[in-house]
Amino acid sequence: MTIGAMRDEWYPVGLRSKVDANGQQTLLMGEPIRLHESEGGEIVVETADGRRLPVVIGHGHVWTSLGQPDKPLFAIPEADQPGRRLVEVGVVRVRCSPLRAVENFLDIAHFPFVHTDILGAEPHTEVERYEVEIREHEDEVWATKVKFYQPQAAKSAAGGITTDYMYRVPAPTCSVLYKTCPARPGEWDVITLFVQPLTEELCDVWPWMALYDDVTPMTDLIHFQQMIFLQDRSILENQIPRRLPLDPGMEIPTRADLTSVAYRRWLKRHNYTYGAQLVAQ
Amino acid sequence: MKLYDYILSPSCYKVRLLAALLGIPLELRAVDFHPGGEHRTPALLALNPAGSIPILEDDDLRLTESAAMLVYLASLKSSDWLGRDTAAEAARTEQWLSFAQRLTASLGGARLCEMLLRPGDLAALQAAGIAALRELEAALVEQRLRGERFLVADRPTIADIACFPYVALAPDGSVSLDPYPSIRLWLRAVRALPGFIEMPGIHRLHELKPEPVHGAEGEPA
């Protein structure tokens, strides 16, 4: 399997705050790499044979690429607004395709069954029509006007509310979720899922958030998001096949899955196939 | 009663679970175990020099071993849960409380390697975990032959709560539970207890609730 077009993308490989002079080892698309902080405070990422890889720091993480990215790391302008708390949720490893991890993040219909009594609950299972587009200028997948009834939408939410969402896929293994902010109506909380592809069937997931919430202790914010993601982990490790099928026929989407349909189409169009299964079996 | 807690820790969950089953309210103090490593900070080491969580405080009592916390909660509320009706039952309960430490070391260790990237010999931890699961399965087979659904009796005790979390979460460390039919039924029996609460990785038993009839319940106003 060749890495294909995904080789030239940026990937998260560590929390900036955790990389020090001692360094750390990890894997990116099958290739062992090492990160460390130089004496001058610069982050260096190298392959096992000493090749220096490009590095950018953004959204709390260190990003690198095995190839040569021709564009900067995607921006999240909302996260730069003053008054937000930036939450480093930490890494979780999952035995699944990096693309499956992103697709699950884009899905709301599973909330009542997987995040029961938190992000969803029966009988409020219906997914109302929402809008999905591939924005050609930005070259990103967007889903807007997504609504779902949630018993406890956020750590700061006191009870059940109908929550508004927007989803954005700015890179093949990254997604940004904009969600009703319980503390500040009219603003969006920013919740992201950055996925580091270790191999086609193994990934490290780095959730990160930029929230308006001055009340909840930071640790509670971290734990809320870890709780949500770890509820998904046992799903992601039990999907067959492990890789994301991009050809129609292998899996059956419905209207609730329009974001997933657009994501798969966008991946295929760009030949973003690392972690994908192309031929229906 | 205050519990220094981590949402992803099966040992902390044991205490939360038994408290929920017994109806004992807990004040939870979240500890940033991952990624922050707060359990090894001076403030937490002052409470527990071993650097582990959970820590349970009640007035001047401070406990740092989850088995002791289970004994304490059950003693406060219900002697049924203590598993000490006879000399043999008391001994078997203690046997399982000690066995639970092997589950923590093996299945818990594999889980920390696989999920949170902690260092460790994954293959050795998984092999030790499988050996422990086989012992548990054999014991549960014998309990079923005796007509008892739980580890030391036909009622749940702290022995079940001590062993349940790391077993239920074995797949987090890539140890399959598929080969153990008696463990599967025992996990289900624990999950079906009134007042049961989940932790991430253990899903709700949706079958305990009837299927909703759409339209029978209105949308919230």
Next chain:
Amino acid sequence: MPSTDAAPLTPLALSEDLPPATVMPIWTPEGPMALWRSVGGTLSLAADRCPHRGMRLSHGFVRGEALSCIYHGWSYDQGGRCLRIPAHPDLEPPASIRVATGSVLEAGGVIWRARADDPSLPPDFPGFVPLRSLSFAVSRDVISRTLGGESAGPGILKGTLAGSAVILLCAEQAEGTSLIHLLAPADATLDQRIAVSRAAETLRRAAETGTTEAAA
């Protein structure tokens, strides 16, 4: 053409391990399957994969007469047809949404994989009752050699454990492993049953470590 000698019935599980309203994973040569029993007691075998997103159905839940996927709650009837898509409560799922199913037979406390084109009945073991199932990390041949018993048909061994006559129903599993369904004498006492169960553990240790010491 239906064949009477090839592909005999395969033992899948013991009835007692699958009470009403439960589901269990089963490995078969055609792939992973979900074996489930409805609240009313009907047994069904379905491919262990929800066609929506590929989630294993054996992680799902049984409500009434349907098996539901834990991921999005899609539910299936005993024939594999999709009954309900919770994200679209008013939608009648198209008949084309279905999971593959298989035939099963239940007799003498054992659940067997049957073939729709084969009318044979599962073998009958008068005087024996199921005791437990256990997985061995070795092939059937190694178990047979270690037990030192005799073959009593395809995948069926007779021998002695802890002084009791036993029958082992063997099903080959993935990667050279085996699933054994152990039958003990119907008139065995509780102590004898426990002794047979423990002797099966000893047999497994011997088979897996390659020792030839008799397990009995």
